[in-house]
Amino acid sequence: MTSSHSFDLKGHLARLLADALSRVAPGSDVGVALERPKLASHGDFASSVALPLAKGLGRNPRELAEAIVAALAPSPYLERVELAGPGFINFFIRPDAVMEVVRQALSLGSRFGRSALGAGQKVQVEFVSANPTGPLHVGHGRGAAFGASLANVLAAAGFEVTREFYVNDAGRQMDILALSTWLRYLALHDFAIPFPANAYQGGYVIAMARQIQAAHGTRYVREPARVWADAPSAATEPEAHLDHLIAAAKSLLGADYAYLHDFALTEQLGDARDDLAQFGVTFDAWFSEKSLFDSRLVERAVALLGQNGHLYLQDGAQWFRSTAFGDEKDRVVRRENGQYTYFASDIAYHLNKYERGFDRIIDIWGADHHGYIPRVRGALQALGLDADKLTVALVQFAVLYREGKKVSMSTRSGEFVTLRELRAEVGNDAARFFYVLRKSDQHLDFDLDLAKSQSNENPVYYIQYAHARIASVFEQWGGAIEDLGDAPIERLASPYERALGARLAQYPETVASAAKELAPHLVAYYLKELAAEFHSYYNAEQFLVSDEATRHARLALIGAVRVVLASGLSLLGVSAPQKM
RNA sequence: GUGCCCGUAGCUCAACCGGAUAGAGCACCAGCCUUCUAAGCUGGGGGUUACAGGUUCGAUCCCUGUCGGGCACGCCA
Numbered sequence A: 001m002t003s004s005h006s007f008d009l010k011g012h013l014a015r016l017l018a019d020a021l022s023r024v025a026p027g028s029d030v031g032v033a034l035e036r037p038k039l040a041s042h043g044d045f046a047s048s049v050a051l052p053l054a055k056g057l058g059r060n061p062r063e064l065a066e067a068i069v070a071a072l073a074p075s076p077y078l079e080r081v082e083l084a085g086p087g088f089i090n091f092f093i094r095p096d097a098v099m100e101v102v103r104q105a106l107s108l109g110s111r112f113g114r115s116a117l118g119a120g121q122k123v124q125v126e127f128v129s130a131n132p133t134g135p136l137h138v139g140h141g142r143g144a145a146f147g148a149s150l151a152n153v154l155a156a157a158g159f160e161v162t163r164e165f166y167v168n169d170a171g172r173q174m175d176i177l178a179l180s181t182w183l184r185y186l187a188l189h190d191f192a193i194p195f196p197a198n199a200y201q202g203g204y205v206i207a208m209a210r211q212i213q214a215a216h217g218t219r220y221v222r223e224p225a226r227v228w229a230d231a232p233s234a235a236t237e238p239e240a241h242l243d244h245l246i247a248a249a250k251s252l253l254g255a256d257y258a259y260l261h262d263f264a265l266t267e268q269l270g271d272a273r274d275d276l277a278q279f280g281v282t283f284d285a286w287f288s289e290k291s292l293f294d295s296r297l298v299e300r301a302v303a304l305l306g307q308n309g310h311l312y313l314q315d316g317a318q319w320f321r322s323t324a325f326g327d328e329k330d331r332v333v334r335r336e337n338g339q340y341t342y343f344a345s346d347i348a349y350h351l352n353k354y355e356r357g358f359d360r361i362i363d364i365w366g367a368d369h370h371g372y373i374p375r376v377r378g379a380l381q382a383l384g385l386d387a388d389k390l391t392v393a394l395v396q397f398a399v400l401y402r403e404g405k406k407v408s409m410s411t412r413s414g415e416f417v418t419l420r421e422l423r424a425e426v427g428n429d430a431a432r433f434f435y436v437l438r439k440s441d442q443h444l445d446f447d448l449d450l451a452k453s454q455s456n457e458n459p460v461y462y463i464q465y466a467h468a469r470i471a472s473v474f475e476q477w478g479g480a481i482e483d484l485g486d487a488p489i490e491r492l493a494s495p496y497e498r499a500l501g502a503r504l505a506q507y508p509e510t511v512a513s514a515a516k517e518l519a520p521h522l523v524a525y526y527l528k529e530l531a532a533e534f535h536s537y538y539n540a541e542q543f544l545v546s547d548e549a550t551r552h553a554r555l556a557l558i559g560a561v562r563v564v565l566a567s568g569l570s571l572l573g574v575s576a577p578q579k580m
Numbered sequence B: 001g002u003g004c005c006c007g008u009a010g011c012u013c014a015a016c017c018g019g020a021u022a023g024a025g026c027a028c029c030a031g032c033c034u035u036c037u038a039a040g041c042u043g044g045g046g047g048u049u050a051c052a053g054g055u056u057c058g059a060u061c062c063c064u065g066u067c068g069g070g071c072a073c074g075c076c077a
Helices: A009-024 A050-057 A061-071 A095-111 A138-156 A172-188 A203-216 A224-228 A238-253 A255-278 A289-294 A297-307 A342-355 A367-382 A419-426 A428-436 A448-452 A459-477 A495-516 A521-540 A548-571
Strands: A045-047 A078-084 A088-093 A122-126 A160-167 A285-288 A311-314 A317-320 A331-334 A360-366 A390-395 A398-402 A444-447
Touching: A009 A045, A009 A061, A009 A088, A009 A495, A050 A061, A050 A088, A061 A078, A061 A088, A088 A095, A095 A495, A095 A548, A122 A138, A138 A160, A138 A360, A138 A390, A138 A398, A138 A419, A138 A428, A138 A495, A138 A548, A160 A289, A172 A203, A172 A238, A172 A255, A203 A255, A224 A238, A238 A255, A255 A419, A285 A289, A289 A297, A289 A342, A297 A311, A297 A317, A297 A331, A297 A342, A317 A367, A331 A342, A342 A360, A342 A367, A360 A367, A367 A390, A398 A448, A419 A428, A419 A448, A428 A444, A428 A448, A428 A459, A428 A521, A444 A448, A459 A521, A459 A548, A495 A521, A495 A548, A521 A548
Parallel strands: A122 A160, A122 A360, A160 A285, A360 A390, A398 A444
Antiparallel strands: A045 A088, A078 A088, A311 A317, A317 A331
C-alpha cells in the first residue's frame, strides 16, 4: 500500500467483482459496472450487477448479490461490503487506503492522473481548420478550446496525439480573398472601385492592400475597366459576378496573381496561428489542401472511387453514389467545368489521414456541418477503409451575451466578434474555461459580463482561487512538498478529509472518462467539485497547526489537491496562479 | 416539407451511457472575517426532467407520437 506508482483501486475492485461473478454465474456476459454512489452511506463504490443478472438466472436479485459478496476474495483495501436495496453491492474502502492517493499524487506530481487507456494508440485530432480568409471569430474559439483540451486529455489518457489544422488554401474562398485584396489595392491607387457586397469587407483586407502598396508600389495595378468588362450583373447574379472578377484578375495579373493569393494566405494564416498560440492552442501539423492537388492525391482518390465502381457521370459531372452508403443523395466530386469539389479534396484528405497510419481519427467540426458526415463516411467505406476509425465531434455555436442581450454577429457585413477581441475582453483563462464548461454538442450561451467579472460569480476564479490559497499556505509554511512524503496521512479521517481523498482518487477516472467520451467538460466539472470541497475544508480547519504530525498530514492533503488542480487546469489550458 | 440535434429549478447548465432520495452555480432569504487570501464558507426555500403513451425489477437516459427550439438540405467551402 506504499507503492510510489499509480494504483487503480477501482480497477482492483472491478477485477475482484468479475472473479466472484465468474464463480457465481459462469458465462454471464454482463459487464461489471462499478460506480461512485452519490451518497456516502452507499459506500465508496457500488455495483448493481446482480440486478440485471438475476432475471436471466431466474434468481432473486438480493440473494444473488449475497452469493456474489460471499464469493469475493478478501482485499486489504476493503473495510466492508454491504448489501442494500433490491440488490446493490456497496463497497467501503478502508480510510487509510482512501488516503493513499495523497501519497501517489505528491510523488507523481504532474504525472498523476495519467492512464494507459490509450495504450499508445496514434490518434489525430483535427480542429479549427478555419478558412484563412479573415480573423478567427468566437465560433472558431470554441472549436479551438474544445480541440486543444480534448487533445490534452487524450494525451493524458495515454494516446499519442497529433494536433492538426487543415488549411483550405485551394478553394474559391481564397480566390475571393485574393480578389478582395487586389480590389482594395486598386482603390488605394485612386481608381473608383465598385467593391462587391459578397467580397470580403473587413478592414484587414484594406490593411493587406496597404502593405502590398508599401512594399511594391504600383506593380499590381491594372486597368480596372478591363476587370469589369462583360461582367454579369452584381445585383442579379452576385456569385457569377464575383467569379468573373476572379477570372479577370487571374488573366490580367498572370503570375502576379499567385503572389497576391499567397500573400493574403500567408498573412491570414499567420494571424490565425499567432492568435491561437496566444490562446494556448498549438498544432503539430498544418496540412495544406493545395498539397493534395499538387501530389495528385485528389485525382488518385477519385480514381479509386471509380475503380471500386462508385462513380457515375451525369449532366457532365462526376457523381459519387453516396446513397449506397446511407447518404440522402448522391454527391458531385468533379464539376461539369472539370474542377474538383471541396468534397473531393476532403475525400483525398481523409485517405491521406488513413495512409498516415492513425489508429483513430477525430474530426472536430462546427455543428452546421452535420449533414456532411454521411457522405464522408460513405466515401471512406467506398475506398475500402474502416470508417469506424473516424469520429466526428460536432461543436455547437457559441452565442455571446452582453448585459443580458444577444450580441449580434453577421459574417456578411464583417461585424462579427473576433477571438482576439474576446480574449482581450475576458482574458485567455476565462475564455478557455467558459468554452469547455458546456458539453460540446450543446449550444453555448457565453456571458461576457460573467466571464470578465472579477467576482465570486465567476467559476474560473473559484478554481484558481483554491489553487492560490494552497500556494499561499505553503509559502507561509516555508517547507517543501518533498518533506511531506512520509506525512502521517492515516490521521486524515474527518468527513472533509475523506471527501477530498475520495475526490482526488477520482481524478484519473475523470480524465479517462473525458478521453473516452471526448468530453473535456467533465474535467471542468470535476475541478469545480474539488475546489468546492477544498474551500469547505479551508474554512473548517486550520492547516498550519502546532502539532507537526497533524500539520504535515493536512499539508500533504492540500498539497495533493494543489497538484490535481494545477494538472486539471493545465489540461484545459487555464493557468494556475500562485497569487490572486 | 425531409433528415439530424436539443427541451432538466426563475436563469445558465450537470447527472459516471438503464440504477438508490435528479445535483451545482447565479438570483432570492438568514448567518460567518482581531486566526493560513471573504474571488471563500454555513444554512434555507425552490422540480410531474416539455407533454402523452410504451419497453422492465428500475427511465432525464431506450422506443412511438405531439408541441416547442436549433441546424442542415448547392456542380459553395
